[in-house]
Amino acid sequence: MPPLRRHVTTARFADVVIHGATAYWVEVADDTSLDARGQIGQVLAQIDSTLTAIGSNRASLIQIVIHLADLADAATLDELWDAWVPQGHPPIRARVQSGLGGTCRVEMLVTAAVPQQAPPRNPEELS
Amino acid sequence: MPPLRRHVTTARFADVVIHGATAYWVEVADDTSLDARGQIGQVLAQIDSTLTAIGSNRASLIQIVIHLADLADAATLDELWDAWVPQGHPPIRARVQSGLGGTCRVEMLVTAAVPQQAPPRNPEELS
């Protein structure tokens, strides 16, 4: 099997796993003391950072599954999403309300295409 | 990376994204004024339409994650599902209750195998 590439900073889960030409990761806001708008904006910015780190880009997003703690935040999500998603090259998107725990307002499960041969920007970070 | 093929009709999300030999999409009923039985039946029919559009078929379904707004509809789901799923060639299936919003009763996240080389039936619909 093709070896997995990972970005691992904690013992509990990987930040990113790359299998062949596909990358998988989960984003929650680094600062969950922010309100929903702040957390959603931060998660989208974190997705950008991860895309850059793996040599990919927004137009290579395949699928984003969005868990909101409260669907009352759906309009805010859509406002920030619409300004962020690349026109003509959006991923598929599912959006559901789930229990997230604590003050977490949003969690996104991301799948994206990545170059198979290109090295990651920081190869020492991938095990 | 292999280019993604998409079917895009709105700015917010793709209808289908195809990456290599794998297609990803989300279905909610086109008519969410229907009751749960109506919406579930419509979603399964929409999956068939998408499979045809991408040159795939029910036996090539890999994974379906089903979000029901109310698990009280689980028996209805199973009744319609059992009549629809190809015998001997079912996908894996997860089924959970999630908040879906509005009058939406069911949302399905679908992953399916597709021919890598064959053109889509309506190639002009894929960007």
Added chain:
Amino acid sequence: MPPLRRHVTTARFADVVIHGATAYWVEVADDTSLDARGQIGQVLAQIDSTLTAIGSNRASLIQIVIHLADLADAATLDELWDAWVPQGHPPIRARVQSGLGGTCRVEMLVTAAVPQQAPPRNPEELS
């Protein structure tokens, strides 16, 4: 398209579907009369059994999406998870609270890398 390999024991869904070098499956505890700790431990053991059956291993896990019926069980999940997940080679992980129905306390949706060419351990079990 590369043919799918499946392990199918019921008409409703496959136990495992393998597409190319990627395996997909869902685990709920075989015995949902157990408490949360019992069910979580059983699900992790069942993942090990499936990994063995498909010729894979814990270090080849890509993604696990965990649905808990009650986030009050999150600490128990983390305790059992941390003792189980391979150090330095964890998958990505999402964890949300969803309605699971009946006495089911946990459901895990698993994606893992598998050898593409090697036969499954019990080839007669794959259709």
